[in-house]
Amino acid sequence: MSYANLHKADIKAKVEQLLSKMTLAQKVGQMTQAERLTCSPAQLKQYHLGSILSGGGSCPGDNTVQDWVNTNDEYWAASMEQDQDHLAIPLLYGVDAIHGNNNVRGATVFPHNIGLGASHDVDLLKRIAQVTAKEVLATGVEWTFAPTLAVAQNNCWGRTYESYSQYPEIISQYAKAFVNGLQANLDDNSVIACAKHWVGDGGTTNGIDQGETTLPELDLRNTHITPYYQALDAGVLTIMASFNSWNSEKCHGHYYLLTEVLKGEMGFDGFIVSDWDGIDYLAKDYFDTVALGVNAGIDMFMVPENWQLFIEHLIKHVELGNVDISRIDDAVRRILTVKYAYGLFDKPRPAQRKHANSESFGSAEHRAVAQEAVRKSLVLLKNDNDVLPLSKHANVLVAGKNANNTGHQCGGFTIDWQGVDSNEKIEGGSSIWQGIKALAPHAELSTDPLAIEADASKHDVAIVVIGETPYAEGMGDIRQNDDVIIEAGSQIKGQLKVLEAYGKSLELSQLHPEDLALIESIHAKKIPIVVVLISGRTLVINPELAIADAFVAAWLPGSEGQGVADVLFGDYNFHGKLSFSWPKTNKQAMSSRHQTCDADYLFPHGFGLKY
Numbered sequence: 001m002s003y004a005n006l007h008k009a010d011i012k013a014k015v016e017q018l019l020s021k022m023t024l025a026q027k028v029g030q031m032t033q034a035e036r037l038t039c040s041p042a043q044l045k046q047y048h049l050g051s052i053l054s055g056g057g058s059c060p061g062d063n064t065v066q067d068w069v070n071t072n073d074e075y076w077a078a079s080m081e082q083d084q085d086h087l088a089i090p091l092l093y094g095v096d097a098i099h100g101n102n103n104v105r106g107a108t109v110f111p112h113n114i115g116l117g118a119s120h121d122v123d124l125l126k127r128i129a130q131v132t133a134k135e136v137l138a139t140g141v142e143w144t145f146a147p148t149l150a151v152a153q154n155n156c157w158g159r160t161y162e163s164y165s166q167y168p169e170i171i172s173q174y175a176k177a178f179v180n181g182l183q184a185n186l187d188d189n190s191v192i193a194c195a196k197h198w199v200g201d202g203g204t205t206n207g208i209d210q211g212e213t214t215l216p217e218l219d220l221r222n223t224h225i226t227p228y229y230q231a232l233d234a235g236v237l238t239i240m241a242s243f244n245s246w247n248s249e250k251c252h253g254h255y256y257l258l259t260e261v262l263k264g265e266m267g268f269d270g271f272i273v274s275d276w277d278g279i280d281y282l283a284k285d286y287f288d289t290v291a292l293g294v295n296a297g298i299d300m301f302m303v304p305e306n307w308q309l310f311i312e313h314l315i316k317h318v319e320l321g322n323v324d325i326s327r328i329d330d331a332v333r334r335i336l337t338v339k340y341a342y343g344l345f346d347k348p349r350p351a352q353r354k355h356a357n358s359e360s361f362g363s364a365e366h367r368a369v370a371q372e373a374v375r376k377s378l379v380l381l382k383n384d385n386d387v388l389p390l391s392k393h394a395n396v397l398v399a400g401k402n403a404n405n406t407g408h409q410c411g412g413f414t415i416d417w418q419g420v421d422s423n424e425k426i427e428g429g430s431s432i433w434q435g436i437k438a439l440a441p442h443a444e445l446s447t448d449p450l451a452i453e454a455d456a457s458k459h460d461v462a463i464v465v466i467g468e469t470p471y472a473e474g475m476g477d478i479r480q481n482d483d484v485i486i487e488a489g490s491q492i493k494g495q496l497k498v499l500e501a502y503g504k505s506l507e508l509s510q511l512h513p514e515d516l517a518l519i520e521s522i523h524a525k526k527i528p529i530v531v532v533l534i535s536g537r538t539l540v541i542n543p544e545l546a547i548a549d550a551f552v553a554a555w556l557p558g559s560e561g562q563g564v565a566d567v568l569f570g571d572y573n574f575h576g577k578l579s580f581s582w583p584k585t586n587k588q589a590m591s592s593r594h595q596t597c598d599a600d601y602l603f604p605h606g607f608g609l610k611y
Contacts, residue, residue, distance in 0.1 A: 003235055003269045005186060005341040014345075015336045018087070019329060026087060027332045028314045031294075033094065033273065035304035036060070036071065041078035045086055047311060049079075050335055051143075051300060053094040054103065055276065056417025056472070063105045063415070065138055065361050072140035072350040080349075089336070090344045092192070094273075097144040098162065099558060100128075100370070101135040101361075102414045106427040108135060108366040108559065109410050113148060113174075114536060115377035115555030117164035117579035118608070122177045124373060129181025131366045133191045138361040140350030142342065143192040145240060147178040149227040150197065152537075153592045155506050155583070156207030158476025161411060161536030161556055163202055165579035166593050166605070168226035175227045179234035186342050188354040195231040197242030197275060199257060200224045203592075209474035209499075210243035210281075220246060228266070237270040237338045241278055241298055253282040253289075258297030271299035271334035278302065291317045299331035362428045367560055374554075374563025379576040380609040382551040387461065387528050389570030389611055394460040396436065396443040397527065399451040399518060402534040403465035404433035409534055411556035412472030419470025429559025432465050432532065436565045449514060450521040462522045463568065465554075466515035466544070467508070467534035474499035476536065478506055478590065506589035507540040508533075516543055523547050532564060538582045540589050542602075553578075570611070577608035 029048025061067030082088035152163035182193040204211035279293035290313040317323040406426035412419040479501040531548040582603035583589035
């Protein structure tokens with residue numbers, strides 16, 4: 001798909017006709033996106049809002065598919081009530097469905113992007129996007145803030161797992177496939193995609209989330225801008241601005257990057273949306289930030305709580321001449337064009353749409369795709385003495401904090417912003433332990449921190465599932481100290497927000513010493529050990545790797561732990577190859593990748609064993 005839909009004569013005519021009828025307040029309303037919890041349907045109509053979103057954990061009712069449909073239906077109805085003060089313009093409802101419709105109970109949750117990058121399967125990515133689109137549509141939602149096209153260059157970054165690879169060439173392939181899978185022909189099976197975050201989010205100094213990306217323009221283009229060309233070639237309709245700065249100027253206020261490069265040089269004809277309160281850091285005074293963001297080229301503003309103040313300020317700026325009405329018209333024209341091109345004006349209310357409350361939500365068919373994705377994402381790093389594949393008749397001891405925890409294996413952005421810490425909220429899937437037990441009836445689960453049950457006379461092998469616990473965004477950052485935020489020149493103006501970091505080292509033995517203690521305890525019993533690492537990035541694993549007989553990087557596999565068991569027990573061979581180089585030392589791990597030759601790593605990009 002290209003941008004042909006956006007240039008159809010009938011759509012252009014409809015947009016211009018509607019635009020000519022709109023008041024300034026109605027135009028500014030279309031540029032405004034509020035969080036569901038802060039805006040009632042009546043307020044949406046009163047202020048003519050163009051969009052609503054549900055942030056991480058903002059789930060209506062009991063978080064069922066029906067609750068989502070009912071909520072979206074109410075907002076849609078309010079947006080379509082036409083009277084003398086309000087024009088009927090359907091709203092867009094947006095969510096972060098970034099690894100499946102990960103917000104909703106019972107959804108099919110796919111591996112995070114770092115795992116999908118290891119699959120090196122472009123067709124699989126497209127099918128994942130198609131399933132995601134159907135499960136988003138089932139809830140009445142039309143817009144997902146995906147795919148993430150970040151080119152992660154430093155493992156310290158808490159969003160590394162949202163990146164497919166350290167290489168833009170790999171991400172470019174996935175970008176086109178994923179956008180095509182989500183948007184397809186802009187028919188009843190499609191949702192609106194949003195490539196993010198424009199631009200350089202994966203290249204910040206010290207991997208600080210929302211920090212400073214200091215690069216020559218040629219390097220920015222060759223590394224971080226490159227994947228967007230394929231997203232645009234696929235016709236992505238929206239792009240989200242990034243929190244980070246480029247060479248000391250915040251991307252949310254960067255006229256050159258937003259308007260001259262993206263809209264002008266690259267020919268992006270959709271609309272740009274800000275990130276969550278993304279304009280807040282452009283100036284100390286909020287009134288000033290509004291004008292800076294609009295004039296830089298942002299078209300729709302994600303202002304979850306401050307949306308009324310944003311509207312008030314923007315109207316005032318136009319009246320004072322700080323923002324030209326032509327800039328407002330350009331933004332609204334882009335928003336309306338996307339809504340028309342998607343067919344939003346012709347769609348029935350959400351409850352009456354094709355996929356509303358679809359029985360395919362979380363279905364066996366959809367989970368089969370996720371299970372395939374898990375199998376193909378696993379990377380075998382070590383297999384001494386051919387300990388793998390395991391016999392289904394073996395007496396297997398299963399241990400480790402991540403063995404029977406679907407919340408941990410799904411990672412952040414699952415049900416809640418920072419993820420969940422249990423099986424209960426991830427309905428319909430399987431933990432790795434449950435997958436193992438389904439194949440190996442003699443398997444035994446130990447919940448003891450040191451697996452005191454381990455006994456070489458009773459257990460042929462131990463599967464130890466270790467690694468990280470869920471995090472998202474800045475709370476996943478690794479920082480030796482908080483000074484690096486200042487040293488990184490993050491250019492966050494006004495109030496400096498410092499989230500608690502995940503840790504101070506990328507050595508697994510420092511982040512989670514309990515994991516090494518468990519492995520050593522079982523090793524002392526002379527039982528062969530298969531380590532399965534759950535993580536959102538490559539970590540320094542030297543002592544754990546040395547003890548293990550086999551070592552598997554499972555990333556953040558999502559809701560279908562059965563896929564891990566399928567490969568461990570030989571139903572499928574390993575397929576995955578590293579899309580990130582694996583570090584030898586903490587110093588190397590905490591450095592940007594371009595500073596180290598690939599050959600110097602513990603495992604180079606592209607490494608991955610088979611049986």
